[in-house]
Amino acid sequence: MSTPVTAAILVIGDEILSGRTKDKNIGTIADVLMAMGIDLREVRIVPDVEEEIVAAANALRRRYTYLFTTGGIGPTHDDITADSIAKAFGVGISERPDAIAMLLERIKPEDLNEARRRMARIPDGADLIRNDVSKAPGFMLDNVVVMAGVPAIMQNMLDNVAPRLAGGTRMVSRSIDAAGLPEGAYAAGLGALAKAHAEVSIGSYPSFSPDGFRNQIVVRGRDEARVAAAAAAVETLLADLRGDAVPV
Amino acid sequence: MSTPVTAAILVIGDEILSGRTKDKNIGTIADVLMAMGIDLREVRIVPDVEEEIVAAANALRRRYTYLFTTGGIGPTHDDITADSIAKAFGVGISERPDAIAMLLERIKPEDLNEARRRMARIPDGADLIRNDVSKAPGFMLDNVVVMAGVPAIMQNMLDNVAPRLAGGTRMVSRSIDAAGLPEGAYAAGLGALAKAHAEVSIGSYPSFSPDGFRNQIVVRGRDEARVAAAAAAVETLLADLRGDAVPV
Structure with a gap:
């Protein structure tokens, strides 16, 4: 690298x-x-x-x-x-x-x-x-x-x-909408995922609007395949928490 | 003080x-x-x-x-x-x-x-x-x-x-519109004023709009009388540069 x-x-x-x-x-x-x-x-x-x-x-x-x-x-x-x-x-x-x-x-x-x-x-x-x-x-x-x-x-x-300027390797970023889930519901699971996918950076970003909180989870890294794998794991986690059978 | x-x-x-x-x-x-x-x-x-x-x-x-x-x-x-x-x-x-x-x-x-x-x-x-x-x-x-x-x-x-929190003495601020004058026209005079009024802070802030540059000169300090005196000196300087007889 x-x-x-x-x-x-x-x-x-x-x-x-x-x-x-x-x-x-x-x-x-x-x-x-x-x-x-x-x-x-x-x-x-x-x-x-x-x-x-x-x-x-x-x-x-x-x-x-x-x-x-x-x-x-x-x-x-x-x-x-x-x-x-x-x-x-x-x-x-x-x-x-x-x-x-x-x-x-x-x-x-x-x-x-x-x-x-x-x-x-x-x-x-x-x-x-x-x-x-x-x-x-x-x-x-x-x-x-x-x-x-x-x-x-x-x-x-x-x-x-x-x-x-000498550019680096472009960062790849995937944003996953945690719609319907508060941060406190997925924090433990997301923390475990962050440890398991240490080669990427995983952040959770709440924002506040008149409609309430809306949380985005952002996965970033330089390796597209690793970012995709971590993002898929995040989507599975959120789907499990929502009780869905299939990630949406 | x-x-x-x-x-x-x-x-x-x-x-x-x-x-x-x-x-x-x-x-x-x-x-x-x-x-x-x-x-x-x-x-x-x-x-x-x-x-x-x-x-x-x-x-x-x-x-x-x-x-x-x-x-x-x-x-x-x-x-x-x-x-x-x-x-x-x-x-x-x-x-x-x-x-x-x-x-x-x-x-x-x-x-x-x-x-x-x-x-x-x-x-x-x-x-x-x-x-x-x-x-x-x-x-x-x-x-x-x-x-x-x-x-x-x-x-x-x-x-x-x-x-x-313990508040300090409130800063007093006076903003003077240098309308019609580019920074380069008043920079030397303003620099001299800043030295003469060292107890206040004098800044020149250009901004760019579709109508062109519009410069604001801001005088700040804790002593209202000193800020007023410095602001008056700035207005006199700008008026002199514009060729006005009386500050506007």
């Missing part, structure tokens, strides 16, 4: 922690990584404080195959992500002509003031990531992918960087 | 990391903490893996006034939050009669099987948190508040535990 490709996300921004902005990027990145077969293992949200960003970036980039950051790459004083990532790697940072060229696709030369030029400050050794929405680029340095916080821009950068 | 009351959130659950479930709890908790004057400083999302939960819980509970966890307190084998928190504190865990009594408000005695009894396993020394939605309680152990992951239940537990 090949080594799994893993990832973490670091969301940078006071506006998320204050509740002012509700994050939408974590879910988007999680979906894209899942589709690529990359395991998202951890997420952190930190404020616009250099030492917090540096500490989290170093912890996460060393532990996982990839680290994706969102937020803090605009032109204002609170946009300190690029400088923080340079500091985390111990490399220099300077204004890059190719980044300036990208900015000039949207900004008139006479409007390219000092603040806007900040968006062309890129850590040494990084590759730029195109931004087709507002032009100011993201960048990838070693295994760290630095993207904007505005969701439309983040998504575009993620699309543009995805072909450069 | 009083010491700030701080907090972190630890979201526990494979389903968030896989993208299958989109977290709604972080934003809800952030709003409630902001209203109470408690500073949310960090968020982490970790999988249903005991050592990950223990490590994150210990890092965060030691660093902040409060730690709020969501997820992993149901009856199935992947619900390991209560045991992980007990382990993080190095205390025992056992079935509690008062928690069983709460379960029996909803579950018939003959349906109280071993799996459901798991929801009454509470670390030694913890206080229960009522759950008016589905009855299985959360708990508070020292400075750690352990809640369900299902948003309707989490909100109810948060409401029920809030009166036990």
